Ligand code: CTP
């Protein structure tokens with residue numbers, strides 16, 4: 001293997017000030033670190049990807065990403081985290097390593113290619129942007145102008161030979177970036193054109209600014225549909241949308257047989273493309289016997305949100321001759337609002353008969369049909 005990419009994601013993101021560390025906040029529906037990880041994984045010249053994660057978080061990240069990514073724990077400083085990443089590199093000593101901040105999601109394939117190309121003749125390479133604004137130095141009340149023609153804003157990824165950067169970073173100091181280590185050794189550094197999209201998320205306002213830059217149009221909402229049937233047997237009532245409705249019969253099922261919420265759970269999972277209710281709550285598992293269906297519904301809403309999709313509305317149709325749904329409709333909507341977090345006006349509950357035809361017409365069972373609309377979660381803490 002010749003070329004490796006290291007993404008350092010072990011920082012605490014203190015200046016960004018959100019509860020969730022900035023590198024795992026969702027941006028356009030995916031964690032920030034995943035943006036550059038995908039760019040490296042998709043690039044034909046990258047043989048190994050190393051992700052450096054906060055101490056104690058190895059298992060959390062491991063669950064989120066593919067097996068072919070090397071995951072290691074970082075240290076207290078950025079340089080320590082880089083050193084941990086370098087130790088995990090399995091490329092040849094003379095191979096190229098690209099070291100990148102997870103907090104810079106806007107990495108394009110062109111930048112990776114240009115860096116690798118520059119390494120044909122350089123000891124190190126990095127993307128850099130000219131300084132557009134006038135620069136002033138203030139000492140006391142006096143201002144002086146600084147010549148900006150020789151000044152650059154340097155970004156990551158920064159490219160090195162593995163052996164050279166290991167040696168240069170071998171000491172215990174914490175450097176502002178990895179290039180500083182090569183500069184100190186008088187190495188030949190090539191600057192390639194930087195990219196405004198490669199800006200780093202540092203302060204609270206940076207996340208939404210980058211999101212707008214990288215996702216000029218939000219992804220379209222997603223639609224899902226669900227369908228479920230439960231049989232009726234003699235009993236004292238049925239549970240629909242969490243409301244117990246007195247009846248001469250009850251619904252048969254391994255849980256509370258709430259056919260309406262089962263269909264809705266499937267519609268939500270369907271919109272987020274997260275499988276179906278049977279995948280998450282297998283009927284074969286005794287722990288779900290008699291379980292209240294609000295558990296299933298809540299879980300579907302939560303895992304969809306974690307995947308970047310928020311439930312925005314739903315529409316349910318109950319198909320049965322009896323019991324009459326209308327008298328219970330408002331209670332069913334209100335209870336569904338409680339569990340999903342939607343407002344009542346975004347929840348529709350309807351009912352129809354099948355004119356005496358089929359299994360619903362013969363009152364052998366109740367069927368339910370649901371649809372759900374999920375919108376991308378844009379800002380999330
Ligand atoms: N980083 C790291 N290990 C550290 C410190 C930083 O891997 N001990 C990573 C961050 O996760 C980030 C990159 O280095 O992707 C750039 O650092 P910075 O922007 O300073 O991020 P944080 O240190 O997380 O933020 P802050 O300094 O505001 O706490």
Ligand code: MG
Pocket residue numbers: 011078
């Ligand atoms: Mg920092």
